[in-house]
Every structure is written in structure tokens, then in C-alpha cells.
Amino acid sequence: MYALAFARMADSIGNSFLIIVLPLYIGSGVITGQTFGLGTALITGIILSAFGFLSTILQPIAGQLSDRSGKRRIFIIVGLAILAVANFVYSLAGSYTSMLLIRGLQGIGVALTIPSTVALVNELATSASRGGDMGVFNTFRFVGFGAGPILAGTVINGGPYSLLGLSITGFEAAFYIAAISAMVGAILVLVLVEDPAQEELDAEASDEIGFAIFDHDHDSLIDPVLALGIALLFVAMGIALLEPLQTQINEHLGQGATLFGIEFSVFIVAQVFLQAPIGVASDKYGRKPFIVGGLAILVPATLAQGLVTTPLAMIATRLVQGAAAATAFAPGFALAGDLADSGNSGTTFSVLTMAFTLGTAIGPLIAGYLVSFGYVVPFAFGAVLAALGALLVYSQVEETLTGSQETTGGPQPAGQD
Known part of the structure; x- marks a missing residue:
């Protein structure tokens, strides 16, 4: 449970980095190209909100698929790996179209990760400890969410940097840190977390996607x-x-x-x-x-x-x-x-x-x-x-x-x- 909490904290640091970084990056002049006939401010808002809306649509599907498979861990690891890739390729994006696609990819990664993570915490808990376990899990998540924007501002303002003889901007450094954070979370889950044995699960998953x-x-x-x-x-x-x-x-x-x-x-x-x-x-x-x-x-x-x-x-x-x-x-x-x-x-x-x-x-x-x-x-x-x-x-x-x-x-x- 603590490994899942630490993984969620690392992932939250990376995601909350982008709350500060993306609006500044889009407004920095690096992003150009077609805006689909929309104003710059509006297309920026669409890019930023695409993550939340796509994740919302996909979370019930991902949650139900993890129920049917009984394998929470693989959904978490794949989702975090997708987030790591998405966070990295932001540093290569130069158009509004590419930013929109990457933001959508992020939404897919989060949709795979979040329901399975909370479900696994639930399955590792008992009714006598579930409230405390959920509290600890959410505490680590909010620590990451709160630390990310502070670190992001520091990283951006401190650039450019020299890494292995290469010069990288503050934006690139922020994207790299966000990618590393997601990958650290995936490694923690891979090494330290196991799915509960199938015979311990007390119900069969529904064949239908949806909720009562x-x-x-x-x-x-x-x-x-x-x-x-x-x-x-x-x-x-x-x-x-x-x-x-x-x-x-x-x-x-x-x-x-x-x-x-x-x-x-x-x-x-x-x-x-x-x-x-x-x-x-x-x-x-x-x-x-x-x-x-x-x-x-x-x-x-x-x-x-x-x-x-x-x-x-x-x-x-x-x-x-x-x-x-x-x-x-x-x-x-x-x-x-x-x-x-x-x-x-x-x-x-x-x-x-x-x-x-x-x-x-x-x-x-x-x-x-x-x-x-x-x-x-x-x-x-x-x-x-x-x-x-x-x-x-x-x-x-x-x-x-x-x-x-x-x-x-x-x-x-x-x-x-």
C-alpha cells in the first residue's frame, strides 16, 4: 500500500508540474501552426482540458477491464509508462496539433492508472483499516500535487541547464523531470506491488461496462x-x-x-x-x-x-x-x-x-x-x-x-x- 502511495506521489509530482509548465510553454512562442480557425486562447484551453475530459470518458472502461482481468498492476504500470512517454515528447512538440495529441495520450495514461490504483489499495485493505489506508494514499497524492507546481516554477526559472555537454531549456528540464517521475512510479509498482491472488477475490467482475x-x-x-x-x-x-x-x-x-x-x-x-x-x-x-x-x-x-x-x-x-x-x-x-x-x-x-x-x-x-x-x-x-x-x-x-x-x-x- 505504501509502494502504491509513493508511486502515486511521484506521478502526481509529474502531472502537477504540467499545471504550471504547459500554459507557459504554449504561450512562449515555441508552439505554432494551425489553430483550426480558433483563437490562440481558446485552442490553449482546449489542449489543457482535453486531458480531463478524455480521462473521464475512459476511466469506467479501464476500471471494468481491470476487474475482468483481475490484474490491477499491469494497468497501473502501462498507464504510468504512457504518462512517462507523453511527458517526454512534450519537449519535441512544436504545433498545437501535436500538443493536443500528447495531452490526449496523457489522459489515456491517467485513465488506465487511477481506477486500478485505488481498487488495488482497497483490495489490500480491510474494513477495519480502509479509511486510514485511503487517507494515507490520498495524503501522498496531495503531497505530490502540492510539491509539483513549486518545483516546476523553480526549474523553469533556473534554466537553461547543461546536461552531459548539452544545453537544455527550463521547459525541457521540466518535461524530463515529469517523465522521470512517472517512470519512478512505474518501477515502484513493478518491483514492490503484487496483485491479490485470484482466489482471494470475492466476486466476479461484470461483463458490462457501466455502473448502477x-x-x-x-x-x-x-x-x-x-x-x-x-x-x-x-x-x-x-x-x-x-x-x-x-x-x-x-x-x-x-x-x-x-x-x-x-x-x-x-x-x-x-x-x-x-x-x-x-x-x-x-x-x-x-x-x-x-x-x-x-x-x-x-x-x-x-x-x-x-x-x-x-x-x-x-x-x-x-x-x-x-x-x-x-x-x-x-x-x-x-x-x-x-x-x-x-x-x-x-x-x-x-x-x-x-x-x-x-x-x-x-x-x-x-x-x-x-x-x-x-x-x-x-x-x-x-x-x-x-x-x-x-x-x-x-x-x-x-x-x-x-x-x-x-x-x-x-x-x-x-x-x-
Whole structure:
């Protein structure tokens, strides 16, 4: 499990590198050629968003295929290898068309990797430890996500470099580091991770690609995993609202890029410190109270970001928002793991990972549109989404840890007590 967490951290460092690098690289004048009749800004936005939308479409397919094969590890390794190749060939791209194709290749790599990784973590956990394991896994992911942009800015500004007598630009160095990060993740999984034995899996994978919509086993209207996925979609959209509003926020608060960077980062800091202990607590006290409570706290925390008038207040609201999201994340994934048959873990978790990826892709687009109606409007919209998510989980999701903590869940790895 720790090897998977380290691999996910290495991969996240490389992917988050590109959050900073790609817009600067596209705007540097290196990329030229046909724009398909679109403006430069629009084609740049399409390139950046192609990754998220393609990954969203493919994740359920990849998750279901990993269920049918019972081989999670090979999907993770192949996905990370694809990411390594894609990250490297960015350094060779010179046209908008090639950038779009490479970004799509990245989306394929992520789609292969993420559902299988979370499913494997689930299968290596027990119901008594699943919340803590998911918390540790997410902690390492957020460490990588937070470290990547900081390292990227340093690498770009420090270029050019001399490597083996060759001069490389800061952009090339950043792409190489991102490629190496993905390859390190693949090597860690190859050397240190094994799939659970087939006889330990307690269910056969479905032959159909998809997920349940209605719940036929309980009193709720829709399937609880789908309800969790929709709630996570709302959370991701609310979190991603901040990214495209940097200019408006800086003007409103009278601040510069440095303070905005701090405001962006404190959310991740809260995730790093709180995911694991909250996950452990959910193993003891139950999943649902943490999920609903976290979503409920997100409502005022998100709205407050549109109402505060000082950088210090914005930092405080972002910290609270990060704590609230951490309260929902690890227990939410653990609850889905409790509900999943191990043979269908990939399909089950693809609902959650797809929802989060889609939310981070469409959140910035919605924020950019809504801010034209007023500065506070995007944040109010995010608060409404969080409230709907809390209501959805409260009404449609049942607690899985009732009585004994040993509920249905992933099998114990061979040889582990």
C-alpha cells in the first residue's frame, strides 16, 4: 500500500508540474501552426482540458477491464509508462496539433492508472483499516500535487541547464523531470506491488461496462456509490473554482501572485495533515458522519471566499475548505470500498475518480462564466453544490460500519493478519 502511495506521489509530482509548465510553454512562442480557425486562447484551453475530459470518458472502461482481468498492476504500470512517454515528447512538440495529441495520450495514461490504483489499495485493505489506508494514499497524492507546481516554477526559472555537454531549456528540464517521475512510479509498482491472488477475490467482475443508477437493495432512490460520485463531482467543482479567478481575486483583495499562491496551497496543506487521521477515525466511528459533516462545512467555507476582503481571511477560509474536503475524501472512498465487491473494485472506484476528474475539468469553465455576473456568484454556486452533495449523501447513502467493524470489503493480502 505504501509502494502504491509513493508511486502515486511521484506521478502526481509529474502531472502537477504540467499545471504550471504547459500554459507557459504554449504561450512562449515555441508552439505554432494551425489553430483550426480558433483563437490562440481558446485552442490553449482546449489542449489543457482535453486531458480531463478524455480521462473521464475512459476511466469506467479501464476500471471494468481491470476487474475482468483481475490484474490491477499491469494497468497501473502501462498507464504510468504512457504518462512517462507523453511527458517526454512534450519537449519535441512544436504545433498545437501535436500538443493536443500528447495531452490526449496523457489522459489515456491517467485513465488506465487511477481506477486500478485505488481498487488495488482497497483490495489490500480491510474494513477495519480502509479509511486510514485511503487517507494515507490520498495524503501522498496531495503531497505530490502540492510539491509539483513549486518545483516546476523553480526549474523553469533556473534554466537553461547543461546536461552531459548539452544545453537544455527550463521547459525541457521540466518535461524530463515529469517523465522521470512517472517512470519512478512505474518501477515502484513493478518491483514492490503484487496483485491479490485470484482466489482471494470475492466476486466476479461484470461483463458490462457501466455502473448502477438505481438502488434495488435498500430504501434509497439511487445507488449509494453513484450518490457518492455525484457528491464528489460537486466538491471537485467547488474546489476548482479558484483556479481561473486569480486576476479577479488579486484585484478584489489588493494582493499579488505570491499571496494567491499561498491561498491556493493552504488547501493542500490541510489535505496533507488531515486525510490520514480522519480516515483512521472513520474506521472507528463510521464513514457517513464525516462525509456529511465535511460537505456541510464546505457550504459556508466556499461562500466565504466570495465575501472576504483581506488576504488573511481568504487564507483562513481556504484552510477551512481544505479541512472540510479532507473530512469527506478518505471516508468517502473507504465507504465505496466497503460497498464494493473486490472483483468489481475497479468499476466501483472509477465512478468516484471519474467524478473528481470531471469536476476539476468543468469547475474552472463554470467559474470563468459565472464571474461575469458578479464576483461572489461562482463561490455562491460552489456553496449550493456542496449543500446538494451533503443532502444527497445524507438521504441516499447508508452507514457501512454498523456494529462490528468487519463489514464486507476487500480481502486481506496473503500472509497478513
